[in-house]
Amino acid sequence: MSDAGYDHATVERRWQAAWDEADVYRTPDDVEDPTYVLGMYPYPSGKLHMGHVRNYTITDAYARYRRMHGDDVLHPMGWDAFGLPAENAAKERDTNPRDWTFDCIETMTDQMEAMGFGYDWEREVTTCTPDYYQWNQWLFSRFHEEGLVERRDADVNWCPHCETVLADEQVEGEAELCWRCDTPVEQRELEQWFLKITEYADELLEAIDDLEGWPNSVRQMQRNWIGRQFGTELDFEIEGHGPVEAFTTRVDTIYGATFFALAPDHPISEELAEEDEDVRRFVEEEADPDGDEPNGVETDLTATNPVTGEEIPVYVADFVLSDVGTGALMAVPGHDERDHAFAEKKGLDIVPVIAPEPEDGEEPEAPDIEEAAFTEDGVLINSGEYSGLDSETARERLTEGIDSAEEAKQYQLRDWGISRQRYWGTPIPVVHCDDCGPVMVPEDDLPVELPEFINTTGNPLDAAEEWKQTSCPECGADATRETDTMDTFVDSSWYFLRYVSPDLVDAPFDREQANDWMPVDQYVGGIEHAVMHLLYSRFFTKVLADHEGLEHREPFENLLAQGMVQLEGEKMSKSKGNVVSPQRIVEEYGADTARLFIMQAAQPDTAFDWSEEGVQSTYAFLTRLKEMVEEFAAEAPEGDDDAIASYVDAEIDATIAIASGEYDDLTFNKALRETQDLVRTLRQYSDYTEPHAETYERGLSAVVRLLAPVAPHLTEELYDELGGDGLVAEAAWPTAEVDRDHVAKRRRLVENTREDIRDIVEVAGIEDPKAIDVVIAPEWKYDALEIAIESDADNLIGELMGHAHIREVGDAAADYGQDLQAEREALSMTLDPDDERAALESAAWLIEREFEAPVRVVGSEEADDATLKNAEPGRPAIEIDD
Template sequence: MQRQDTYDHAAIESKWQERWADADVYRTSDDATDPSYVLAMFPYPSGDLHMGHVRNYTITDAYARYQRLQGEDVLHPMGWDSFGLPAENAAIEREINPREWTMDCIDTMKTQMQSMGFGYDWNREITTCEPDYYRWNQWLFKRFYEEGLAERKGGEVNWCPSCETVLADEQVEGEAELCWRCGTPVESRTLDQWFLTITDYADELLDGIDELDEWPDSVRGMQRNWIGRQEGTTVEFEVPEFGGIEVFTTRLDTIYGATFFALAPGHELTQELIADDPELATQVETLDPDADGDEKRGVFTGEYAINPATGEEIPVYVADFVLSDVGTGALMGVPGHDQRDHEFATEYDIDIEQVVAPADGEVEIDEEAYTGDGVLVDSGEYDGIESAAARDRLVADLDTAANHTQYRLRDWLISRQRYWGTPIPVVHCDECGPVMVPDEELPVELPEFVPTPTGNPLEEVDSFVETECPECGGPAERETDTMDTFMDSSWYFLRFTSPDSEDVPFDTERANDWMPVDEYVGGIEHAIMHLLYSRFVTRAIGDMELLDVREPFEHYLPQGMVQLDGTAMSSSKGNVVSPVEIMDEYGADTARLFVMGAARPSKDFDWTERGVRSSNEFIERLLGMVEAFAADETTTTDAGERPIDEYVAREIDATIDEASAGYENFRFNDALREARGLVSLLRRYREQATPDEHTFERGLHTAVRLFAPVTPHVTEECWTALGEDGFVAAADWPEAAHDADHEAERQLVANTREDVRHILDVANIEEPAAIEVVVAPEWKHRALDVAIASDEDVVGSVMADEELRERGEAAADYAKDLAERHQSLTEALTPAAEFAALERATWLFEREFDAEIRLERASDAPDDVARTATPGRPAIEIHEG
């Protein structure tokens, strides 16, 4: 059932969206100097916004609006990551063109984004499946090729049999090694593919992580682990008749314990051995490098390798746990000191020998490998040497040993066997080999879609495949692989700086001025692939002298998930809440206020109907309060100097300071809590006394601007009702009128109210007649200052003060108390400031406790009451009626 609001959110929101569009409020001038660049990861156009989108895009929109209110030029663009296999599969399923499906989805999502009031500069909209964008993917690919950063090579690749395409290592998920898109188990195949040699930048990318001090530590750690730099040693094991086979190890000190040698199924020597041995080939085919499980399987080749340290022969196996693209694809098996090798040796009855012993005891290696450093044993001339020193000596002594650094990171495989992606601008000629398409012939455009049940649809389009060689003019065939869609997103943030550029992918001068992105927001699932590729491409482009910036994103914020009953929303789980339904029933501002107020952006939170209703009711109260004041329905005075007026005025200032800090540091929930508290205070102010007109009006103006980044439509309505010209979206951020220690004043009042509540509760007083509040004497403030300034001897420092020493036993007792709390002592307000702060807040005490409040200085109060007062903690005496 449609609920009846007290305000027409649909009319208000559509009105202001039209006015913003007519005035081009969110357009960024090309002449802007270093605007605040605020960017959310652009979406894949799947058809409808979901709550994750709403949260992600409200985060950047709120921050962009806050920056505008601060007087900053702001670049806040939006586009579409519109290539990819899901669109191709959806098109095949619906028997339509992927482009048609994609553009329909974009139209739907754009309409919904505009309905949410997101303040994007739509003049900069980019769509990666448009030729005017992917032309520059092709242009950049050619520059990479010219710089030696793109190459075509064969090798084992990850193949998804369901998607029928190659996957990068980063797109293979979990121990079960499943396709990131469809969840199908991934297979290994050997194919010729195009790679970008990101490994050339491994050290630079790794070292650069230290400079990303505004990224979460967890994300920086994920990038470090993925690059995976390891310092170790390469050394060769001779296999008679086949030569030396290189291995990489971080534990050369264990080489005397190498009792077997293992090859990956795809290793060059393995291929050579099985080529002449059909029976061995059949056995190797049964090995599954992608198998999920703890069992280590292998096949004895009949060959032996020579351990270069011992001169002994050790058996050569092909093992499924050895991977072609990790290390050298071969390893020395040391079962005494590597648990994986231990399990394999146990399975195949291979000797297990201990050659390193812990310095402080013995270990039983028959049951479990000893993997720590220690002292070498049964290692010939190296016995008794510690592991680290032994590694250094062995590198020097073994002829084929050399220090070596290796990485987990592999070159970026960008070839995909699918239609809906950027065509790789290469022509294959029998005479000339792979030839780059000339720049003047770019873009190489996709032909009309020809759906095929399996395989790559491009291979079936003869008019696309058959072409002429750009070099010799002879017959040739176009490359039918298309680019990984991460290529599209690896530089799109640069295109936003000059999206209409026809001669270059982006304007270098403007990109140098506007980059890096100041605030980047998107899912943690992109913490490795997208962010790492973007960092690589940015650096490579810089080395081509097209860009001065080395890192693309200054601050990265991974937003948390929106959950329902503790479970992430998912169509497959049937627990999705539609943003469209929420907008229809409650309005966009309600959805925005709830998602921003529920938790910090990086935290997960639960979507609740109760929370949504509460947000909606609050918006109604705010609008109602403003409209009542604008219609002269709120009685006011021009008093202005009463304690209650001063209290509200200073609370307005405190709220501005705290809310500003919240917005600045992406603690939107804190900022909104402060702003809501101000609205609540204004309501109580109006109920408690006839409010001062200036103070009340300033409070409303402040509250409206504090909410403007999150609830833009209703605050525009409020701004107009308050008689302001122009848009609140373009107004000035409020400024505090008083320079004061608002935090200390607030804490003093809060502590005092809490102490009163505690006494009433303990003494079981239900109807107090009077509450006596006594601030601490000046000498206790002086003692506190002395204690804070002292290094160690607090009591001695306090009693060394002549004025304090005259207080005798009272000063000594207080000094002892200060000494016990020395590490946690903080400065307090002066006695006069304490008294003034409590005097301004007296009305709050009277309102809450319905009793007379007697505020006194220590010098005017009875000694038995005043003696318990300390700085920041007044003495309290309660009198019953």
């Protein structure tokens, strides 16, 4: 061990080799108590970043923790290996995406092994290999068989730089930029393949309530994305065009509809654009659905309100979207903010038809809608026979009373367009035949493998002429292959199932093993995947449950969305030049230091700032711990099993119990703080007196095992130094039967007492205390406190005086009763007098060590009345002789 610290490189190499030799992380074939721990697999970008380190340290620590509890743990790793970045990198470097990707995988694998992550590498999956992506193709065919695949023309998001289609979720921000390259996204109409996720919209939404192990924020993001709305569909007659269906959630406002609006790509709008120059100009040049203000153009058409018979003007407006509702809507400016803004801009009528709920017996009063719409439910006014009804009742009666109206629901969720015009993805297993149309490639002919990469603009598969030419599986005629590849979110929508049987050759996963292991017990990944990846994974799991015998309908039981690692308040990124290299940290301080610092800095779901000083402090802590173990192993102490040892034993038990609970909750930072506090207590113990060998060794052993999930290399070294049997990675987790509430009260008592002594010494200016007495409150005060906590009487003092043994104390009881009355809302139970005295006696050495003065814990029977007046339960009186 050097003066600067321990030889972490040697320690890490030694124990990584020992784990490999013992095959510690291999998943058992036959499992009795399965625990599936999984981090979202990474895109192989070339090097690990700190976000990777945090994510995978969390899963590794939890997997190690569960393994030490005796669980059979599945903790695998793989690679989200397809994607446009590899294709672009290959084009820039005049290589091919496969070689680039596998070079990156090799580098990142070495880094993961250097970090000591305990993966079962025999289960590694790489999505760009044919033995994986053939099952993407197989699943596509199965979805097609079940009617869950559709090919149709659609307006798509097109990135002109990446030359590919993007899902809605891949278009970011108000500026609508490509999530990969920040290029403004355009709209194009292309023939696309869709997975019909909307068939599962209701279940995807309603099952969110059962995801109790997921963060509420993620669940709400999924609800919002699915965006189900209940409302009414009804027809407005447009002259020359017949009935046009509109959807509204507020049919109760129909009497206030003053215009009708069509989406720019509604069929009527497109027809009008061929005849009306103003409409054409607006549709082709001016419409901006994402603009700050609603805009539109008036037509020569009118629409007839089906309730009032009134004819209202028809506008083509860019705030109406063809893929939301029906692409047509009745506009009610008095009760919709967007309609209000448009009506003000165009000088249209704004009519109030909903009033706030009036006080009992009063008439409803029309709201002021001059400046803003009134958007709440209320009571109908200016609504003919429906006036006076509340909004909910009116919606029901209007839906029943309008001939064309019926209840309906709409979703923001759209079918998942998976077609991508790029090379580095799963080929869609379809052949296009002039006679037969699109034909699925037979299962026996899967996988359809990618051809050699051609460095060209656009889609390289279009340029692979020899690969494109094939024959129709149905009629044998000449045909061409589909040149679109699948969205890479298809890969990640089921990869967690492949891990259970990665070498299976006749199915994507072994059904029996999947049913044993699924759902994933603990899933960890970034919040940026809260919608796309998680929603698609849930969709795939439900389809596989319906059609492939999977017994579970949700993929992930518990989800942790880890926070970012920042530098000076900003997310680390190459573009900002603020990236901290994990490799440098490992080389300079060791993997255990990086792991321990990143886990103790904050709760896993909270962002935190990287700190070089914090890293150095963590390294120093590990070095000191190693010194403590080495000193004990070299010469065991011979101290007494006395009150001090009893205190330390109690702290060992408390630390084990509390840290174990925090590990269960994945609040590793709190578990580590507890463990480091125990190390501090053990050091204070050995500095103050000759420790009792059995107590001290038990404490060191507990520390080593409590740290083992997070700092696995050094703890293996220390476990060996302490004479542990086998490897700490396979050792039993320490246990202790402790009442955590009792522990908290005891610790609070001791710390409050020490703080009170510090305050007295400082305020009184006592430089050299000669002796310190800690005086326990009389027993009647503990009784009075308990009565005050349990009582709901208005006159607390009167109730206290109803107890003879308190009443006979006289003025002291009345004074204490007044104190309790004043603090009534904040009162809490303390230890009883005997436990309080025992706790303070066992901790007296800490006070003596700090103030270098003898400490005496005094019972109430030994103290005078003046002193006892200041003694309260949980807050003993302090007497200092200076």
